[in-house]
Amino acid sequence: MRTIPSHILNLFHTPGISQATLRLLLENEDQLAAIPSLEEQELVRSVMAGNCSSAAAMTAEALQWADHPGNYILLASDPDYPQILKQIPDYPPLLFVRGDLQCLKRPMLAIVGARNSTAYGRSVAYQIGRDLARSGLVISSGLASGIDAQAHNAAIDAAAPTVAVLGNGLADVYPQVHWRLAEQILSGGGALLSELHLRAEPLAHHFPKRNRIISGLSLGTLVVEANMRSGSLITARLALEQNREVFAVPGSVNSPVSRGCHRLLRQGAVLTETAEDVIEHIRFLCQAQMAMSYPDFVLGSSVADRSGDRVRVPKPLKPLYSELSIDPVSADQLLAVTGLDPGTLSAGLLELELAGLAGHEGNRWWRLR
Amino acid sequence: MRTIPSHILNLFHTPGISQATLRLLLENEDQLAAIPSLEEQELVRSVMAGNCSSAAAMTAEALQWADHPGNYILLASDPDYPQILKQIPDYPPLLFVRGDLQCLKRPMLAIVGARNSTAYGRSVAYQIGRDLARSGLVISSGLASGIDAQAHNAAIDAAAPTVAVLGNGLADVYPQVHWRLAEQILSGGGALLSELHLRAEPLAHHFPKRNRIISGLSLGTLVVEANMRSGSLITARLALEQNREVFAVPGSVNSPVSRGCHRLLRQGAVLTETAEDVIEHIRFLCQAQMAMSYPDFVLGSSVADRSGDRVRVPKPLKPLYSELSIDPVSADQLLAVTGLDPGTLSAGLLELELAGLAGHEGNRWWRLR
Numbered sequence: 199m200r201t202i203p204s205h206i207l208n209l210f211h212t213p214g215i216s217q218a219t220l221r222l223l224l225e226n227e228d229q230l231a232a233i234p235s236l237e238e239q240e241l242v243r244s245v246m247a248g249n250c251s252s253a254a255a256m257t258a259e260a261l262q263w264a265d266h267p268g269n270y271i272l273l274a275s276d277p278d279y280p281q282i283l284k285q286i287p288d289y290p291p292l293l294f295v296r297g298d299l300q301c302l303k304r305p306m307l308a309i310v311g312a313r314n315s316t317a318y319g320r321s322v323a324y325q326i327g328r329d330l331a332r333s334g335l336v337i338s339s340g341l342a343s344g345i346d347a348q349a350h351n352a353a354i355d356a357a358a359p360t361v362a363v364l365g366n367g368l369a370d371v372y373p374q375v376h377w378r379l380a381e382q383i384l385s386g387g388g389a390l391l392s393e394l395h396l397r398a399e400p401l402a403h404h405f406p407k408r409n410r411i412i413s414g415l416s417l418g419t420l421v422v423e424a425n426m427r428s429g430s431l432i433t434a435r436l437a438l439e440q441n442r443e444v445f446a447v448p449g450s451v452n453s454p455v456s457r458g459c460h461r462l463l464r465q466g467a468v469l470t471e472t473a474e475d476v477i478e479h480i481r482f483l484c485q486a487q488m489a490m491s492y493p494d495f496v497l498g499s500s501v502a503d504r505s506g507d508r509v510r511v512p513k514p515l516k517p518l519y520s521e522l523s524i525d526p527v528s529a530d531q532l533l534a535v536t537g538l539d540p541g542t543l544s545a546g547l548l549e550l551e552l553a554g555l556a557g558h559e560g561n562r563w564w565r566l567r
Numbered sequence: 568m569r570t571i572p573s574h575i576l577n578l579f580h581t582p583g584i585s586q587a588t589l590r591l592l593l594e595n596e597d598q599l600a601a602i603p604s605l606e607e608q609e610l611v612r613s614v615m616a617g618n619c620s621s622a623a624a625m626t627a628e629a630l631q632w633a634d635h636p637g638n639y640i641l642l643a644s645d646p647d648y649p650q651i652l653k654q655i656p657d658y659p660p661l662l663f664v665r666g667d668l669q670c671l672k673r674p675m676l677a678i679v680g681a682r683n684s685t686a687y688g689r690s691v692a693y694q695i696g697r698d699l700a701r702s703g704l705v706i707s708s709g710l711a712s713g714i715d716a717q718a719h720n721a722a723i724d725a726a727a728p729t730v731a732v733l734g735n736g737l738a739d740v741y742p743q744v745h746w747r748l749a750e751q752i753l754s755g756g757g758a759l760l761s762e763l764h765l766r767a768e769p770l771a772h773h774f775p776k777r778n779r780i781i782s783g784l785s786l787g788t789l790v791v792e793a794n795m796r797s798g799s800l801i802t803a804r805l806a807l808e809q810n811r812e813v814f815a816v817p818g819s820v821n822s823p824v825s826r827g828c829h830r831l832l833r834q835g836a837v838l839t840e841t842a843e844d845v846i847e848h849i850r851f852l853c854q855a856q857m858a859m860s861y862p863d864f865v866l867g868s869s870v871a872d873r874s875g876d877r878v879r880v881p882k883p884l885k886p887l888y889s890e891l892s893i894d895p896v897s898a899d900q901l902l903a904v905t906g907l908d909p910g911t912l913s914a915g916l917l918e919l920e921l922a923g924l925a926g927h928e929g930n931r932w933w934r935l936r
Contacts, residue, residue: 448817450819451691567821
């Protein structure tokens with residue numbers, strides 16, 4: 199049973215006590231004796247600034263919360279605190295954790311992206327997330343709608359643990375529509391994390407800070423879709439500052455949420471089509487990090503199927519196939535552009551469908567490969 | 568009136584005489600006196616190899632062809648021969664040209680890509696090609712189906728000259744379905760080019776060699792879509808070897824013809840979303856080349872509209888908008904995923920359409936921005 203020093207929690211819950219002070223104290227155990235005086239000075243400043251401290255009450259609640267099974271308060275000095283996170287300069291001095299501490303000991307890969315994602319982005323996030331989870335990586339993300347939720351879902355469907363870092367305190371789940379997802383994360387052996395006190399609200403300024411934890415926990419960060427001025431780009435920048443790899447998924451030049459990824463690619467992010475692209479880079483570039491933080495871990499290969507690279511289209515069907523793309527077209531349009539008669543067209547489409555080359559919904563057809 | 572030395576044409580038409588020999592002769596005018604003996608030696612070798620020379624007849628036909636207005640045979644020593652092409656080590660010693668020689672004096676940008684292109688690739692090729700043409704660049708390509716044809720068409724629609732380099736002799740147009748496109752290129756002030764004798768067939772091995780002329784004529788080569796083992800990737804490699812810029816358009820990770828572009832991007836090609844991306848790079852990176860080859864030319868900026876970068880979606884419509892993407896979905900699917908009632912859904916879709924945010928065809932809707 200872990201014991202959490204209540205004077206540290208008191209300091210943590212006292213407005214005006216900086217994270218930097220807490221980090222300093224935790225790094226220098228011999229200075230722990232200095233806490234009372236330091237605490238006193240900062241408390242005086244804090245009270246003068248008009249903050250009314252309810253630190254003792256909050257500490258009591260936190261200690262009570264941490265008594266429940268599956269709830270943990272990890273000091274940075276705790277052996278269960280993720281070692282990789284402790285390598286970033288502004289690591290959180292305290293982490294509130296709900297869930298299974300074991301998943302924090304495995305290598306993580308962050309998958310983040312736009313809330314206003316497209317179906318393309320969500321399907322790629324799911325596909326890559328699932329394959330990375332199967333390879334043994336723990337997927338970390340931010341529990342947001344869109345890409346984040348898809349990444350968590352992919353890991354859950356792969357029966358692999360996933361970690362969500364919240365921008366609010368663990369007494370609540372935000373966005374509230376994701377309470378069920380949060381429960382699935384917990385029952386799947388994953389964890390919810392926050393550096394904030396239990397009742398902290400999801401204030402806007404929490405999220406950029408939260409993002410440094412997502413990237414800091416992870417060997418690398420994969421950005422699937424991102425607006426040009428967005429939290430995902432902040433996470434990517436933080437990952438770079440933390441000397442972690444940044445991965446980005448390309449997409450349509452006409453899609454505003456792919457433009458953020460394209461910007462990252464211009465800046466040197468690793469272009470990522472499949473989980474294999476991530477795994478190869480982690481295997482070769484992050485070996486030192488892997489060896490240091492996860493000495494016993496063996497990274498599997500993903501099960502991504504690249505056999506579809508080579509598409510064989512029967513020659514007579516090539517003109518028809520060339521008119522199909524990811525954007526569905528109606529059979530009428532195909533009649534017009536190919537000049538085929540209706541019978542030949544529908545026979546051709548059927549043949550393409552049977553060959554796994556075309557899909558359709560009613561009268562509208564698209565290319566599958 | 569240009570005079571073409573018939574002894575050079577004779578050598579050109581003689582099987583077994585290498586391009587290297589012709590280049591050497593054209594570069595060293597003082598060695599022109601040595602031609603007869605050189606010719607003799609190589610002819611002997613050629614005849615011994617079983618080649619029966621009809622060089623004289625071919626030369627006569629070529630001279631007759633070059634007598635027609637708008638037909639030219641340019642020796643590399645001709646002042647009208649494109650100077651930028653002469654900078655590549657294996658420049659063609661002779662160029663057959665149909666069309667307007669003036670367009671060869673302007674800076675060119677190659678746009679190439681897959682024959683089995685998708686609608687996405689064709690629309691991007693058209694869009695970027697049109698904007699580059701408007702900025703004053705001459706679009707060069709290979710007259711192939713798919714991306715090449717779109718690039719030529721875009722320039723024609725922008726009332727700008729465009730240059731097609733063929734993999735066969737200029738007595739014919741290949742592919743034959745593009746004879747009309749070829750005529751439009753000519754009537755639009757562009758040109759058809761070939762290094763091959765007039766009646767050369769479009770043999771497979773001509774095309775990789777042809778590609779070095781496309782890239783060699785151009786300040787840079789933009790690859791829009793490319794299969795993994797394809798002529799477009801060859802053109803890109805040649806462009807790099809020629810110290811020219813390579814540009815590539817990203818696309819769906821699920822699209823085999825975008826994978827070639829993604830490979831180029833991994834290798835350092837310039838990620839290109841709009842004509843502006845090309846123009847900026849040419850302006851800053853190719854200034855020396857520009858100044859040397861086109862001292863009087865001023866590069867315009869394209870008219871690409873980037874005002875759409877920031878999408879404002881009315882808040883109540885955001886959940887609906889988030890379900891739309893470049894892949895169309897049916898209104899029924901939208902009903903199911905949004906949980907809206909039909910009236911609210913159709914009002915919402917209409918509002919998105921009026922705001923320029925969604926498009927539809929019948930009952931299927933997609934995101935425009």
